[in-house]
Amino acid sequence: xxxxxxxxxxxxxxxxxxxxxxxxxxxxLGEGELKSDLSSxxxxxxxxxxxxxxxxxxxxxxxxxxxxxxxxxxxxSIRMKKDEAIWISAPLSVVKALITxxxxxxxxxxxxxxxxxxxxxxxNLLGADLNxxxxxxxxxxxxxxxxxxxxxxxxxxxxxxxxxxxxxxxxFKTLFLLEPTHFKMDLQQISQPIENRLxxxxxxxYQEVDGKVLPNEIQILALDADHKNQIDxxxxxxxxxREVSFPYSIPSGFKQVEIE
Numbered sequence: 001x002x003x004x005x006x007x008x009x010x011x012x013x014x015x016x017x018x019x020x021x022x023x024x025x026x027x028x029l030g031e032g033e034l035k036s037d038l039s040s041x042x043x044x045x046x047x048x049x050x051x052x053x054x055x056x057x058x059x060x061x062x063x064x065x066x067x068x069x070x071x072x073x074x075x076x077s078i079r080m081k082k083d084e085a086i087w088i089s090a091p092l093s094v095v096k097a098l099i100t101x102x103x104x105x106x107x108x109x110x111x112x113x114x115x116x117x118x119x120x121x122x123x124n125l126l127g128a129d130l131n132x133x134x135x136x137x138x139x140x141x142x143x144x145x146x147x148x149x150x151x152x153x154x155x156x157x158x159x160x161x162x163x164x165x166x167x168x169x170x171x172f173k174t175l176f177l178l179e180p181t182h183f184k185m186d187l188q189q190i191s192q193p194i195e196n197r198l199x200x201x202x203x204x205x206y207q208e209v210d211g212k213v214l215p216n217e218i219q220i221l222a223l224d225a226d227h228k229n230q231i232d233x234x235x236x237x238x239x240x241x242r243e244v245s246f247p248y249s250i251p252s253g254f255k256q257v258e259i260e
Contacts, residue, residue, distance in 0.1 A: 032181030034161065040154035043161045044147045046183040052140050052212055056081050059238035065231045079244045083136070087246040098248040101132040107250050114250045115257040124259050125229065126222040128172075128190050128199045138201055139233075141184040141215045143176060160186050182206065182213045198223045209238055 057080040064073045076095075079087040086099040088106075097106035104121055107114035115121055122130050134144045152163040161183070163176040171194075177187040188201045204217035215235065222229040 032179065034156055034159050034180040036156045038154065038161065040152040040163060043154055043163065043178060043183065044152070047143065047147065047178060050182045050184065050213065051142055052214055054082060054212065054240045056241055056244045057238055058242060058244060060236055062234045062236060063231060065229075067227065067229050079246060081244060081246075083133070085246050086136070087244075087248065096248060098246060099132065099135070105248070105250070107254055109251070112251075112254045113257050114254045115259075116250060121257075121259055126199050126220075128192075128197070128222075138188065139215070139218065141203055141206065141213075143185060144188055144190070144201075145174060147176070179203075179206070184213060184215075196225045207235075210240060212240065214238075 060075055060077055062075045065071065074090055077089045088097040094109045104119055105116040119130055138144050151166045153166055155162045157177065161178040161180060165174060171192065173191045175189040176185065178184065179186045184206055186203055190199045200221040202219045203215050204219065206213055207216040218233045220231045
């Protein structure tokens with residue numbers, strides 16, 4: 001995997017960030033009681049029962065990014081229509097992105113570059129085959145894979161519910177930890193041993209906003225043999241279900257970001 005490293009921090013921020021929180025919210029982790037005899041089917045059913053229900057989301061998020069050589073922090077505005085679009089804009093529209101189920105697009109006025117294509121950019125960056133639904137679920141505290149599609153072993157680990165597939169894929173291995181209060185994700189890991197890659201998403205805590213439970217802080221690590229990319233997300237404001245628009249147009253004369 002090779003790409004333009006000096007552009008990676010802003011590019012990653014605008015093409016992968018999203019989510020929420022608001023003033024007056026409260027931490028809801030640590031309030032639930034783990035039941036060690038709960039079956040995997042019951043754990044999975046509770047996970048989907050507590051899926052965040054909303055139509056649109058607007059807010060601001062603070063993002064810190066590091067690739068081992070460079071680091072950067074930025075606060076961006078975000079608009080989201082569930083299952084349809086994620087729109088992100090830095091102050092003065094210096095960097096802007098639009099992510100839809102079949103498109104990842106962003107531009108950067110600081111160096112006059114842009115990307116407009118499929119999810120190959122995110123996949124190369126994170127070392128996993130992602131789509132819009134997976135990105136959305138990942139950042140909402142939901143499982144990146146459909147847990148109903150195969151049987152899982154359930155166990156209790158450090159006051160968390162652990163789920164592992166009864167039969168792991170030959171191409172990648174998965175691990176899920178769920179917190180016992182609302183059965184949201186505590187940790188998600190996707191590894192590709194042959195490729196020596198690991199994508200780890202850790203949910204530091206959750207908050208309740210307008211009766212809806214959503215992540216507060218998330219740490220995303222993408223590791224391979226040569227690189228370590230880390231992004232820390234902190235959500236500081238959100239409003240649900242207001243009308244939203246997604247103004248977006250790549251400026252003329254910009255150079256496209258190359259990936260290999």
